[in-house]
Amino acid sequence: MNFKDLQLIEPIEKAIAEQGYTSPTPIQQQAIPEVLKGKDLIGCAQTGTGKTAAFSIPILQNLTLKNTHHRNIKALILTPTRELAIQIEENIKAYSKYLSLKHLVIFGGVKQGAQEAALKKGVDILVATPGRLLDFIAQGVVTLKQLEVFVLDEADRMLDMGFVHDVKRVVKLLPPKRQTLLFSATMPEEIQKLANSMLYNPVKVEVAPVSSTAETINQSIYFVEREDKLELLTHLLKEQIQDSVLVFARTKHGADKIARKLQKSKISAEAIHGNKSQNARQNALNNFKTAKTRVLVATDIAARGIDIDELKYVINFELSDVSETYVHRIGRTGRAGAEGSSISFVDGLDLINLKNTEKLIGKKIPVIKDHPYHTDNLVVQKRDSNNKIAPAGQEKKATNPRNKNKKTAKRIKPEIGFKKAKNAAFSKKK
Known part of the structure; x- marks a missing residue:
């Protein structure tokens, strides 16, 4: 048709x-x-x-x-x-x-x-x-x-x-x-x-979710501990990548933190997310498009509408919990038959998302070990009910406020009973 x-x-x-x-x-x-x-x-x-x-x-x-x-x-x-x-x-x-x-x-x-x-x-x-x-x-x-x-x-x-x-x-x-x-x-x-x-x-x-990635995109995974991700990003931008890079962060706070770290390392970078004013977002985007800014750090919501020709690199600082998001993110590069590269940093929190992403796109993404922050010892981690990081299988052990109240109540009841008994005894004597 x-x-x-x-x-x-x-x-x-x-x-x-x-x-x-x-x-x-x-x-x-x-x-x-x-x-x-x-x-x-x-x-x-x-x-x-x-x-x-x-x-x-x-x-x-x-x-x-x-x-x-x-x-x-x-x-x-x-x-x-x-x-x-x-x-x-x-x-x-x-x-x-x-x-x-x-x-x-x-x-x-x-x-x-x-x-x-x-x-x-x-x-x-x-x-x-x-x-x-x-x-x-x-x-x-x-x-x-x-x-x-x-x-x-x-x-x-x-x-x-x-x-x-x-x-x-x-x-x-x-x-x-x-x-x-x-x-x-x-x-x-x-x-x-x-x-x-x-x-x-x-x-x-x-329509079925987008599940295929362009053949023109060279995809790779870097296994790295969470605390080393900023150092790895700085290393790649200084030692291996000379072009403009679009970096995806999970949160607004994370995007700002990444941009500040890069600026301290003398790498021109700006963050774009929902807490920025419209003028600030448009200026950051224009600076990136005209190469005044080398690195643009974006959240997924703010990145909607970003369409940049001839972008060679996309870096996933964290993988999204929604597997289809990976396809949309890396689709910012490798457009119209041009070659592009996507690099994804994977720590313990990202391991499950990596498995789901590879299942969606129907292939294993190659792992690059030739970098100073590589690790073979990642442990699967999840976020617990309080949004804190816990090893797999330990999430339910996180403190539940309701359980805490129940325990407190049990401690208090005997104390109240003791006071009532003491008061009653005092009354009898009186």
């Missing part, structure tokens, strides 16, 4: 052809015809499967064919992160190159003046993050009374980031008669309940 088989209008066909699109991805093949028919839809698909085009192309076509010239918000796309919102709007800009529809992205972390001015001029398609959208609605800058299509993207990520209540607030403000599209990589119970409350008789399309 190619895009011509989807019966798209000529301006959209021309625009996507200029983007190099020839054959639709599985999610696009399944979703585009249903969205064109105006049906509600649940799409289960990972980031990187082409779902932005799966919902934005048919929305653009349907709005164009209705030929309404009033500049009010007809389509709202709600997404959890600023980077992803920017990326979606950039894609819409490319697909609508030969259309007269107006689009805008709004997000927090920047002054609202420019966004507010653009909204007042009139917008057909609005891409937004929940916080800034609700701010503008409260101020009367945004109204959703004329909305025809609502897209909730990355619904499970909304749940992870604590935005579900904001989403529910937005949904209450939408016209009851509308087309609703929900996309999520996974469908936990709370997301399913949300979908049931939002959608009417939806079509469900599902």
Whole structure:
């Protein structure tokens, strides 16, 4: 199948052809015809499967064919992160190159003046993050009374980031008669309940998680103790790798710590994560793209929307608990047939994730022993219920606050009983 088989209008066909699109991805093949028919839809698909085009192309076509010239918000796309919102709007800009529809992205972390001015001029398609959208609605800058299509993207990520209540607030403000599209990589119970409350008789399309890595990416594993990871990273950047490197960290704090360590070692580095202001994140990304900064340290959420041509190296400082994330991370390199390299540091906490990752991609990743921090003695570790590190099998021995209370209660009861008995005896004497 190619895009011509989807019966798209000529301006959209021309625009996507200029983007190099020839054959639709599985999610696009399944979703585009249903969205064109105006049906509600649940799409289960990972980031990187082409779902932005799966919902934005048919929305653009349907709005164009209705030929309404009033500049009010007809389509709202709600997404959890600023980077992803920017990326979606950039894609819409490319697909609508030969259309007269107006689009805008709004997000927090920047002054609202420019966004507010653009909204007042009139917008057909609005891409937004929940916080800034609700701010503008409260101020009367945004109204959703004329909305025809609502897209909730990355619904499970909304749940992870604590935005579900904001989403529910937005949904209450939408016209009851509308087309609703929900996309999520996974469908936990709370997301399913949300979908049931939002959608009417939806079509469900599902795409298997991305599980293959490009042959052009040279993958390797470095076994290293957790406390030696920063030293190993510094060693590689000084002794072996001369190019720009994208480093993935598990947490915001971890990303900052890595960047500070590299800066102290005279290696230009910046961190990018959700606690940074939008301006700081954009500046860090631009500095990395223009090679002013050699190393960009990113969390997975902040890295969504990062698209850098000719990136040769990706380093996983820690492996993610979600195996598919590995595929998306290393997919930042080795693009368009170019060669790239991914290096993953593996300590005791990463051993289980490594096993799951290799199972997903269907191959063993070669281990590099030729480095000063190699170890053959890693012990499998997990995090216990208190999020502290414990050897495998010891997690249940971690202190449970409820058990602690029970023990305390047992100690206290005899003491209370003794006091009562003593008081009673004293009373009798009296």
